[in-house]
Amino acid sequence: MYFVSVPIKNLARRPTRTMLTGLGVAVAVASLIMLVGLARGLEDAWSQSLMDRGVHILVSQKGAVEVLAGVVDEAMAPRLALTPGVAKAAGELVALTALSNGATILASGWEPGSYLWDSLNLVEGRLPADDREVVLGESLAASTGSKPGDTLEVMGQNFKVAGISRNQSALSQGTVFTPLRPLQQLVGKKGMVTFINLQLPAGTDQERVAALTEQLSAAYPSLKLLPTNEVTRQNRILGIFRSMAWGTSLLAIIISTVFVLNTMVMSVSERTKEIGILTAVGWSPTRIIAMVLLEGILLCLGGGLVGVALGVAGLDVLTSYSELKTFIQPRLTGGFLLMAAVSAVLLGALGSLYPASRAVRLRAAQALKRE
Amino acid sequence: MKAAPQQAFPGSSALLELTAVSRHFSDGLVRAVDGVDLEIESGSWVTITGPSGSGKSTLLSLISGLDLPTSGEVRFRGRSMNSLREWTRVRQACIGLVFQAFHLVPTLTAAENVELPMFGNGFKQALRRQLAHQLLDRVGMSHVAQRSPGELSGGELQRVAIARALVNSPHLILADEPTGNLDSRNSEQIIGLLKELYFEQDCTVVMVTHDPVISRWGDHRVCMRDGKMSAQIHCSLDDPCTL
Numbered sequence: 112m113y114f115v116s117v118p119i120k121n122l123a124r125r126p127t128r129t130m131l132t133g134l135g136v137a138v139a140v141a142s143l144i145m146l147v148g149l150a151r152g153l154e155d156a157w158s159q160s161l162m163d164r165g166v167h168i169l170v171s172q173k174g175a176v177e178v179l180a181g182v183v184d185e186a187m188a189p190r191l192a193l194t195p196g197v198a199k200a201a202g203e204l205v206a207l208t209a210l211s212n213g214a215t216i217l218a219s220g221w222e223p224g225s226y227l228w229d230s231l232n233l234v235e236g237r238l239p240a241d242d243r244e245v246v247l248g249e250s251l252a253a254s255t256g257s258k259p260g261d262t263l264e265v266m267g268q269n270f271k272v273a274g275i276s277r278n279q280s281a282l283s284q285g286t287v288f289t290p291l292r293p294l295q296q297l298v299g300k301k302g303m304v305t306f307i308n309l310q311l312p313a314g315t316d317q318e319r320v321a322a323l324t325e326q327l328s329a330a331y332p333s334l335k336l337l338p339t340n341e342v343t344r345q346n347r348i349l350g351i352f353r354s355m356a357w358g359t360s361l362l363a364i365i366i367s368t369v370f371v372l373n374t375m376v377m378s379v380s381e382r383t384k385e386i387g388i389l390t391a392v393g394w395s396p397t398r399i400i401a402m403v404l405l406e407g408i409l410l411c412l413g414g415g416l417v418g419v420a421l422g423v424a425g426l427d428v429l430t431s432y433s434e435l436k437t438f439i440q441p442r443l444t445g446g447f448l449l450m451a452a453v454s455a456v457l458l459g460a461l462g463s464l465y466p467a468s469r470a471v472r473l474r475a476a477q478a479l480k481r482e
Numbered sequence: 483m484k485a486a487p488q489q490a491f492p493g494s495s496a497l498l499e500l501t502a503v504s505r506h507f508s509d510g511l512v513r514a515v516d517g518v519d520l521e522i523e524s525g526s527w528v529t530i531t532g533p534s535g536s537g538k539s540t541l542l543s544l545i546s547g548l549d550l551p552t553s554g555e556v557r558f559r560g561r562s563m564n565s566l567r568e569w570t571r572v573r574q575a576c577i578g579l580v581f582q583a584f585h586l587v588p589t590l591t592a593a594e595n596v597e598l599p600m601f602g603n604g605f606k607q608a609l610r611r612q613l614a615h616q617l618l619d620r621v622g623m624s625h626v627a628q629r630s631p632g633e634l635s636g637g638e639l640q641r642v643a644i645a646r647a648l649v650n651s652p653h654l655i656l657a658d659e660p661t662g663n664l665d666s667r668n669s670e671q672i673i674g675l676l677k678e679l680y681f682e683q684d685c686t687v688v689m690v691t692h693d694p695v696i697s698r699w700g701d702h703r704v705c706m707r708d709g710k711m712s713a714q715i716h717c718s719l720d721d722p723c724t725l
């Protein structure tokens with residue numbers, strides 16, 4: 112018999128209780144993975160869509176709670192483009208809109224001839240030739256069943272689908288790319304864009320990006336400039352979502368720690384006599400504490416692994432089949448999953464520390480008299 | 483009787499020395515053990531008798547370190563034993579315990595129960611297994627090795643418990659009414675087994691018993707009454723003494 116067999120046999124003694132407690136841990140770990148995975152996916156979808164376009168610095172309205180809620184004069188784009196160190200500048204108007212089938216999508220309006228059109232990776236058709244034509248992200252085209260030449264209604268106006276583009280980001284995959292003017296008219300923001308995308312010459316390093324950001328911020332006090340990698344981190348809505356995700360998961364983990372604590376206190380107190388026996392045959396308090404901790408850790412490790420599987424599967428379902436599909440870039444790193452499993456182990460250790468200390472408190476002579 | 487075993491501490495043949503040992507409960511209202519002086523020599527067989535509630539089990543738990551005295555001193559091989567931790571180490575290395583209620587761990591098989599005392603030895607799993615089976619074989623219980631305690635009879639349980647007590651080749655075996663839950667035939671066999679092992683393993687035995695026949699055998703008989711030692715009778719193993 113190995114040492115680890117002793118706690119395993121203890122867990123097997125009460126299979127229902129063990130399973131229920133393990134399930135509690137699994138749910139906590141799964142919710143951690145799903146909620147934090149969603150928050151990260153949302154951020155990733157954003158950064159990836161900016162990367163798809165070759166954007167280094169995003170210029171938006173200062174003081175806007177949310178980038179998407181701000182407006183910037185479209186005339187700022189050519190002015191920014193003249194700044195030394197800036198290769199290209201292109202205004203972009205973004206609107207959230209619902210299709211007639213109820214799906215929520217993003218509409219991005221770009222100036223004809225802007226460098227942004229070059230970032231599209233057309234798999235079918237061509238770029239728009241006039242203000243009546245649009246390009247669809249591939250998954251949007253698939254969900255609406257559109258092909259080049261078809262007509263798509265956006266905000267009550269009919270557009271002709273000129274081409275279909277396949278891009279890295281889930282956000283771009285679910286976007287309709289329109290010429291700027293008609294979208295400005297449709298949302299009532301004539302002469303305005305949501306933000307301006309700045310592209311720097313190829314090979315510009317992070318330091319140069321930061322320096323330029325600072326320089327431009329000083330020159331244009333009414334604008335907010337953020338390097339691409341900062342955009343998602345500084346976004347308040349994403350920040351709130353991220354905090355909620357962590358907060359909710361933390362709560363779930365605290366609750367399941369209490370579950371584990373309760374289970375382990377019961378498990379130890381109903382075995383008072385057995386612990387007396389182990390002491391009588393020469394098991395040291397350290398060995399007995401190790402046995403109880405191991406029992407809690409094994410319980411939570413089992414639950415944690417089930418939770419990781421549930422979380423990964425759940426996130427996959429959410430991001431593949433639901434409305435979230437467009438806005439989430441599902442990305443679960445091995446490191447994050449490992450962290451989730453490790454947190455389950457820590458939870459087990461934490462939940463059994465007190466029961467373990469209780470287990471060795473009673474003198475063996477007393478413990479052996481218990482029934 | 484038996485050749486004097488090797489002395490751990492030259493100059494003293496006492497394995498255990500108790501000086502004015504008391505164990506009180508309920509703030510001194512219950513004096514389970516009350517000022518006992520006792521010396522147990524290495525290699526001897528000592529029986530403790532006395533009426534129910536006279537403090538026999540309490541005394542045994544004090545000389546096995548399952549409990550500490552309220553006052554007085556217990557020395558094991560000349561060393562004063564003051565902490566439970568110290569006692570646990572000593573128990574692991576050189577004391578085997580046998581109880582009336584057997585005290586096997588119900589979730590473990592007979593063989594696994596016998597393995598338990600070896601966890602502190604640093605033995606490999608295979609060696610633990612092998613030694614456990616050897617001991618079970620010695621007490622005639624190899625056929626129940628894979629059974630759990632719930633599937634064994636009282637006599638079988640006590641044999642497994644004896645195997646567990648002996649697996650670390652203890653210098654001292656402490657038995658608290660080992661035949662208390664057994665019928666007379668099983669009792670005789672268990673005592674017979676303990677005697678065989680006593681001679682084989684060259685150890686010291688202290689046994690609490692109610693059975694007058696059993697208590698007649700041994701080097702010493704200690705009688706307890708109301709927590710005090712009322713008599714200490716020297717007997718001869720070959721020539722059973724009578725009261």
Ligand SMILES: Nc1ncnc2c1ncn2[C@@H]1O[C@H](COP(=O)(O)OP(=O)(O)OP(=O)(O)O)[C@@H](O)[C@H]1O
Binds near residue numbers: 508513534535536541
């Ligand atoms: N933990 C305790 N708390 C209070 N009183 C105790 C405790 N343990 C033992 N006693 C009391 O101490 C006295 C001696 O008990 P002990 O178990 O040593 O007797 P015993 O001689 O072994 O009796 P028996 O032959 O019935 O086993 C009894 O009166 C008992 O009630």
Ligand SMILES: [Mg+2]
Binds near residue numbers: 538539
């Ligand atoms: Mg007793």
